Amino acid sequence: xxxxDDYRPLGRSGLRVSPLALGxxxxxxxxxxxxxxxxxxxxxxYTGRGGNFVDTADNYSAGRSEELVGxxxxxxxxxxxxxxxxxxxxxxxxxxxxxDPRRRSNGRKNMVxxxxxxxxxxxxxxxxxxxxxxxxxxxxxxxxxxxxxxxVRAGKVRAVGLSDVPAWYATKAAMLGGxxxxxxxxxxxxxxxxxxxxxxxxxxxxxxxxQPWGAIGGGFLSGKYTRDGGGEGRLxxxxxxRSAAETRWAVLDVVREVxxxxxxxxxxxxxxxxxxRPSMPAPLIGARSPGQLAETxxxxxxxxxxxxLDRLTGASAPELPFPHGILARLNAGxxx
Numbered sequence: 001x002x003x004x005d006d007y008r009p010l011g012r013s014g015l016r017v018s019p020l021a022l023g024x025x026x027x028x029x030x031x032x033x034x035x036x037x038x039x040x041x042x043x044x045x046y047t048g049r050g051g052n053f054v055d056t057a058d059n060y061s062a063g064r065s066e067e068l069v070g071x072x073x074x075x076x077x078x079x080x081x082x083x084x085x086x087x088x089x090x091x092x093x094x095x096x097x098x099x100d101p102r103r104r105s106n107g108r109k110n111m112v113x114x115x116x117x118x119x120x121x122x123x124x125x126x127x128x129x130x131x132x133x134x135x136x137x138x139x140x141x142x143x144x145x146x147x148x149x150x151x152v153r154a155g156k157v158r159a160v161g162l163s164d165v166p167a168w169y170a171t172k173a174a175m176l177g178g179x180x181x182x183x184x185x186x187x188x189x190x191x192x193x194x195x196x197x198x199x200x201x202x203x204x205x206x207x208x209x210x211q212p213w214g215a216i217g218g219g220f221l222s223g224k225y226t227r228d229g230g231g232e233g234r235l236x237x238x239x240x241x242r243s244a245a246e247t248r249w250a251v252l253d254v255v256r257e258v259x260x261x262x263x264x265x266x267x268x269x270x271x272x273x274x275x276x277r278p279s280m281p282a283p284l285i286g287a288r289s290p291g292q293l294a295e296t297x298x299x300x301x302x303x304x305x306x307x308x309l310d311r312l313t314g315a316s317a318p319e320l321p322f323p324h325g326i327l328a329r330l331n332a333g334x335x336x
Contacts, residue, residue: 003300005050005052008282010182010281011183011209012208013180013182017281019275021055021211021283022054024286025057025286027061028062032288038289042287052082053282054082056069056084058085058121059133062091066121084161086131087115087133090104101136104134106136107147111151126155126156127157128158130151131162134163141173159180163185170184171202181208182209187212187213188212188213189270190312190316191221216271252266261308264302267295267296271299272304273313
């Protein structure tokens, strides 16, 4: 049975991390956040079981998430935690996105200023992993990787990663000869497997870890939704899965079947499947209460057979984009 203290390498870096990383998006203020005391209880429950990988960002609750993580770090040894934060994500005010091109810039000026502000909020002199949060669409990889290199040499950052960037951009960044790209943080679940076409092969080629987010499909794979939208799973107007494609409902049907067979919740099964995928050492999870965290961590203890995993993988197999579909057909049966 896997436990949180079953530490594994994060890419080719010297960092060793828990098999599930605690995302601090739910720390701070907002309709989906825990209050401060509950957030502290979640943090303590995670680290108390040996969890060591905590992920936050400068835009989570306008920096309040970082402040809380900094306070909670004082309850544990700083060196016992692999601390990650991000810069250049969109800001929010009352749940509404804010558009400020200066804050969204991936460039050196914003990177350095954002890191200094994050270090102050966290109350530390360095972070173990610093992420570019979202590509801004124009800053060249050369500038980003050169600035990352300066921060690594200054001792303020131990390793660097890229979140929500195109595959070509990540490939170029990995080939520039700067600090190694340690990890890619990308959406991945049984209903969102697009990264398998380009990102997974490039990560394998360069020894980069993939850190999935959204492992339960934004809540869809929790099993609380129904096709007719009735009952507990009634979908509000504008909900992301109100008009979910039948292919996604078919995946959820299989998730429910497997969950019943292994005595687990659909969410646990969906997360467990992600934890069993290669080169994905530490999927992100979030929790708004210690009870929710305990239920989520139950995914690590599941006894799921290879046959079950094959059913889930087969049911959720995506249509391959060009040229991967034609290559698969033409190269079928060839050695290697």
